[in-house]
Amino acid sequence: MKQRHDKIEEAKELSGAPGCVECGRCVAACPMAEMYVNFGIEMSPRGIIKKTLIGDNIVEDKNIWYCTECNSGTDACPQGVSCRDLIRKLREAAIEENLVTDAKQCGSCGRYFLAVPVEEFVFGRLKTEPANVLKALETCPTCRREIYLLRNA
Numbered sequence: 001m002k003q004r005h006d007k008i009e010e011a012k013e014l015s016g017a018p019g020c021v022e023c024g025r026c027v028a029a030c031p032m033a034e035m036y037v038n039f040g041i042e043m044s045p046r047g048i049i050k051k052t053l054i055g056d057n058i059v060e061d062k063n064i065w066y067c068t069e070c071n072s073g074t075d076a077c078p079q080g081v082s083c084r085d086l087i088r089k090l091r092e093a094a095i096e097e098n099l100v101t102d103a104k105q106c107g108s109c110g111r112y113f114l115a116v117p118v119e120e121f122v123f124g125r126l127k128t129e130p131a132n133v134l135k136a137l138e139t140c141p142t143c144r145r146e147i148y149l150l151r152n153a
């Protein structure tokens with residue numbers, strides 16, 4: 001298995017993080033500012049990028065689990081840095097090290113498919129929905145599709 005350092009180097013290369021010029025456009029485009037009352041630079045795409053460039057401890061940082069993977073920051077970035085790809089790879093590295101406190105497992109296949117803070121935000125807004133709707137959200141998109149296809153076969 002690859003070491004943490006190698007995985008972070010891969011994440012940097014894939015996302016283009018070293019090209020960041022700290023302009024902050026990704027932060028202005030990021031929806032997390034409106035989602036979380038505790039939003040701050042530590043959680044922002046720019047903050048995550050900066051911490052990734054400084055050291056490998058970013059894999060243990062709770063702040064990598066708030067991102068919605070929307071990709072808005074990437075679209076806004078003049079340097080083509082992908083905050084989404086970076087955070088995805090950091091999460092993969094965390095899961096491989098079993099740092100999964102903030103990762104949500106599919107209720108059917110067991111795969112980690114969602115970040116707990118994102119789930120809490122979504123469920124907080126859906127709490128008046130029927131139980132079957134909320135139950136469907138406990139499974140990953142692949143399992144949800146299979147269950148739907150089986151039910152309608």
Ligand code: SF4
Nearest residue numbers: 020021023024026077
């Ligand atoms: S928009 Fe791009 S260059 Fe600007 S801070 Fe974000 S990642 Fe860095």
Ligand code: SF4
Nearest residue numbers: 030067068071073083
């Ligand atoms: S992908 Fe994540 S970090 Fe980037 S803009 Fe969307 S929520 Fe923010």
